[in-house]
Amino acid sequence: MTKSNPGNFFEDFSPGQTISHATPRTVTEADVAFNTALTGSRYALFSADSFAQNCGLPGAPIDPLLVFHIVFGKTVPDISLNAVANLGYAEGRFLAPVYPGDTLNAVSEVLGLKQNSNGKTGVVTVRTTGFNQDDEAVLSYVRWVMVNKRDAGAQATDAPPITPAPFVKGAELLLPPGLDFEGYDLGLAGSPHTFEDYAIGEKIDHVDGMTVEEAEHQLATRLYQNTARVHFDALAQKDSRFGKRLIYGGVTISIARALAFNGLANAQLMLAINGGRHVNPLFAGDTLYAWSEVLDKEDLGSAGALRLRLVAVKNQNAASFPFKNDAGEFDPNVVLDFDYWAAIPKR
Template identity: 65%
Template sequence: MTKSNSGLFFEHFHVGMMLRHATPKTLTEGDVALYTALTGSRYALYSSDAFARDGDLDGAPIDPLLVFHTVFGKTVPDISLNAVANLGYAYGRFLAPVFPGDTLCAISEVIGVKENTDGKTGIVYVRTTGLNQHGEVILSYVRWVMVNKADPAAPAPKPVVPDLPDYVPAEDLPTPTPAWSKNYDQQLAGSPFGFEDFQIGECIDHIDGMTVEEAEHQLATRLYQNTAKVHFNALVQAQSRHGKRLIYGGVVISLARSLAFNGLANAAEILAINGGRHIKPLFAGDTIYAWSEVLDKAMLNQGQGALRLRLIATKNVSAHAYPGVDHPDAILEFDYWAAIPLRSSMVD
């Protein structure tokens, strides 16, 4: 009897299945530093203890995307070790801040399954919950992933596709982590623009591009303890339709979000993930560009509002013309809510 884990295949999943994922991870200042080195993220809230203390925090919290990738990575050996691709996300909420020294773990519930018409793969829908060392829920989200079948002749389960909301309603948004009371330093944050300065329908070109190198994306994915074969095993990928290693979609999200600093520096804290999809794969040597569209706005408390933002990433072509998701070089559509201070909370 083998003692190694070959991962679950599509026919092994069923609706209602609960998965308690292995390897809790304590996030440290070292993890934060490495994440910054790999993404170039510059949001002041996550870069400076002193800046965070102005928001009545003890120190800088950890970037929500590093939290998301860490929780996501816990789930890979059980859900997507044999995945073809991660397809999308829905109704994600960051429910409590995470600080260096906190330990994260994850559990998932299978909420849907549907075999593809080729009979070789199927879609698995899961709701994942991330918890800290106190058992408090810090993150919850839904994702769906295409998974290989071990035996193409295995009978298909009855299809169940969950009814997922298109977005997180503003009234369901978590309370922002910092509380700004007329002491938000816009110069240190890097932008003079507050909640009132953004209009629904406005598009923002983030201008800068970032080329992804082979070692960088593999190191980032290892940081998250994501063991999916498609990101690491060149021999396996040589036999795939792509012929080379895929870059983990979370790397694309983080790099596009880092580029979004140029134009959205004050919209640092991600409160919720409304939806997202990886439109096309990214490979080492490709260059990412990004732009954002303001889809909606909502007033919050603590001197802040929220922007609903649609982040589009492209590869190897500047995003200055605001290409849509149907553009041949679009690779990511990421719909999220971000907290942003009111101008009345800012100091020059």
């Protein structure tokens, strides 16, 4: 009798099932430094205690994307160890700030199941909530993932998946307690541009590029304790569709967000994830570029919020071509289409 865990296959999930995920994770300043080394992120709010304290916070919070990746990583052994692909995210809300020393854990609920016509795979929709050591919810999001079946002939339960909201409403955005941009230093942040300087429909080419190395994406995925075979097991991927390991989509998101510093340096604090799709794979050796579009704006009183579409492109300047063709299909070089809200100071 084996004691190892092969992970769940599609037929192992059931509607309404609740899964408490293993291995709580205390997040430290070392994690922050390591994540910075892997992504190159330069946002001042997460880089300096003194900067964060001038903004009314007790110290530099953990970058919400690092919180997202760590919570996501908790879910992989139970949700997506046998995944073919993570298909997308929606309804992501950052509910409370996380600081070094906080401990994160995660619980997921199965919202929907849909077997694919090939009989070999199915799509599982889950809502995951991340909690801190005080059982306070810090993050909630929906994701849907294509999972292999153990047996193509096995009976599987279908349950219509939910239709996620197209975006988080501005009125639902939460600012961290105490956040006050009165002491915000635009010079130290690296940009003079505030809420009023951005217009709906404006597009920003972030100019810079970053080549993703094999060792870097492996270290990043291990940092998040994401054990998905498609990212780790090179031998198992030789007979896969692509013949090699895929870079975890969270690495793509974090690098693209780091690149967005050049043009959006003051839109530091991610408040919500409206939606995200990994539309094409990214591999080691690819070079990532990015551009953003301002989709909407919301005045939150003490701060503004920009709704931003972040598009990441591999091996081609991000602004040099249409990212969709006339039929509405993504260009093969587009790897990410990500929609989020971020807080930004007002004048």
